[in-house]
Amino acid sequence: MTAEIIVVTSGKGGVGKTTTSASLATGLAMAGKKTAVIDFDVGLRNLDLIMGCERRVVYDFVNVVHGEATLKQSLIKDKRYDNLYVLAASQTRDKDALTMEGVEKVLDGLSEEGFEYVVCDSPAGIEKGAHLAMYFADHAVVVVNPEVSSVRDSDRILGLLASKTRRAEKGESPVTQHLLLTRYNPARVAIGEMLSVKDVEEILGIEVVGVIPESENVLTASNNGIPVIVDAASQAGQAYSDTVARILGEERPLRFIDVPKKGFLQRVFGG
Amino acid sequence: MNAKAEVTDACDLRFGQVGIACVRVRRVDAAALCDELERRVRAAPQMFARAAVVLDLSHLSNLPDDGAVDALLEAVRSAGMLPVGLAYGTSETEALAKRMGLPLIAKFRAAYEPAAGSTSPAEPAPRAEAAPTVQREPILSAPPSDGMHGAQHHAGSVRSGQQVYARERDLIITGAVANGAEVIADGNIHIYGSLRGRAMAGAQGDGKARIFVSDFRAELVAIAGQYRVFEQIPGDLEGQSVQCWLEGDKLLIARL
Numbered sequence: 001m002t003a004e005i006i007v008v009t010s011g012k013g014g015v016g017k018t019t020t021s022a023s024l025a026t027g028l029a030m031a032g033k034k035t036a037v038i039d040f041d042v043g044l045r046n047l048d049l050i051m052g053c054e055r056r057v058v059y060d061f062v063n064v065v066h067g068e069a070t071l072k073q074s075l076i077k078d079k080r081y082d083n084l085y086v087l088a089a090s091q092t093r094d095k096d097a098l099t100m101e102g103v104e105k106v107l108d109g110l111s112e113e114g115f116e117y118v119v120c121d122s123p124a125g126i127e128k129g130a131h132l133a134m135y136f137a138d139h140a141v142v143v144v145n146p147e148v149s150s151v152r153d154s155d156r157i158l159g160l161l162a163s164k165t166r167r168a169e170k171g172e173s174p175v176t177q178h179l180l181l182t183r184y185n186p187a188r189v190a191i192g193e194m195l196s197v198k199d200v201e202e203i204l205g206i207e208v209v210g211v212i213p214e215s216e217n218v219l220t221a222s223n224n225g226i227p228v229i230v231d232a233a234s235q236a237g238q239a240y241s242d243t244v245a246r247i248l249g250e251e252r253p254l255r256f257i258d259v260p261k262k263g264f265l266q267r268v269f270g271g
Numbered sequence: 272m273n274a275k276a277e278v279t280d281a282c283d284l285r286f287g288q289v290g291i292a293c294v295r296v297r298r299v300d301a302a303a304l305c306d307e308l309e310r311r312v313r314a315a316p317q318m319f320a321r322a323a324v325v326l327d328l329s330h331l332s333n334l335p336d337d338g339a340v341d342a343l344l345e346a347v348r349s350a351g352m353l354p355v356g357l358a359y360g361t362s363e364t365e366a367l368a369k370r371m372g373l374p375l376i377a378k379f380r381a382a383y384e385p386a387a388g389s390t391s392p393a394e395p396a397p398r399a400e401a402a403p404t405v406q407r408e409p410i411l412s413a414p415p416s417d418g419m420h421g422a423q424h425h426a427g428s429v430r431s432g433q434q435v436y437a438r439e440r441d442l443i444i445t446g447a448v449a450n451g452a453e454v455i456a457d458g459n460i461h462i463y464g465s466l467r468g469r470a471m472a473g474a475q476g477d478g479k480a481r482i483f484v485s486d487f488r489a490e491l492v493a494i495a496g497q498y499r500v501f502e503q504i505p506g507d508l509e510g511q512s513v514q515c516w517l518e519g520d521k522l523l524i525a526r527l
Binding site: 152153155156158159160162163202203204205 | 428429430431432433446447449450451452464465467
């Protein structure tokens, strides 16, 4: 059995790729899928922080690629879900330490280990690291913020997904593209300060697979090393749960995309 | 070493490919030909003044006599272009070229050979008052028939950073052209989606090329090198279906 490879990418930095990778991988594990999440951002490793396993990294992705450690030694088991594993990036190397053959070997190794999903957390940009992260993908989650520069970069990435991946080069069915809108603030959309879901869908010509509302829970969760999807009380966590369900083929309506209506007391007293 | 080479070879003989304009004569009228070419040279002097051209007589039903061909060559010269040869047609053309002391450019050899015996190799174009076309195209990719270049179709969106080029033909895009994407054609461009990036028609200098867009939000449009950039899209054009064409040096845009 081969693992489904999902790349989380965006072109632009700081839009929420790592947050999304962590929540997506955790969500898949919560749905009972054996999942690994790999940090491709060699030199600027962050995923282990958000997954809360930074003190348990002994061997990393680059070690495996270079044959200095086995896959088993390097995979870090998540403390919450025992079918979730993290492969951390190396902080002391750079992206040139990764090779196409090495990455392929690691992904094949994960398939052999019985993993059902492998989430690849891509670095920003369109250079080597990002290219390697997307090359072997079956699915792509393109993370976009509701602002023009992020949308433009996502458009570029969508073009690369259609041409610079193994599926494209071998002429197989194309990489399935999912657009995930993050840091969405309905109030600012309503007054025209942010692009709306419809604007973004129209410009990029594909539908969104989820909309994650801007929320302080995301920052708090990240700082505590907890993927926000675990926080079932938060809107962002619920929106990520919906997104994972949709990627797994379930149909769910979009939530949290309208300005919340104020309650009676709030209307009277302001708030 | 070099000195030795100089002794042995006086020169190098090399083959290469060059783009060359081809004047396809539709009727034997030296004065009209001169007028038409003069107009072309005036419109794009950098491209056509003193340009080397090949005279293609194969579209005439009968090969004109030597005097008439001389007059046609003179007409090309007086318009400011330099005729350098005849395009290959039949064996009669070959004999004619010999008498004129001009080389024969074997452009359409394959296309014409099967028509041996037939007296009129090609129908004159139905456009009665249409002037002779001046084409600037690489010799090897010239299609044998007149004007039927077909079109190149691109299904889906052209993403930021991508470029689509339709060589010597029209380009049809059924999808959007994103910001930072570029679509280029030597012929016309049709876009059945939003144009948010750049579109350049008539890339090899065809001033008659047009651009048709069903949702206009372009960064730049250009026809035959005349371009307009849109820092701000005019309100009456934004989101409308429009066409762009060239009138003289002026690039015009209007709603459809």
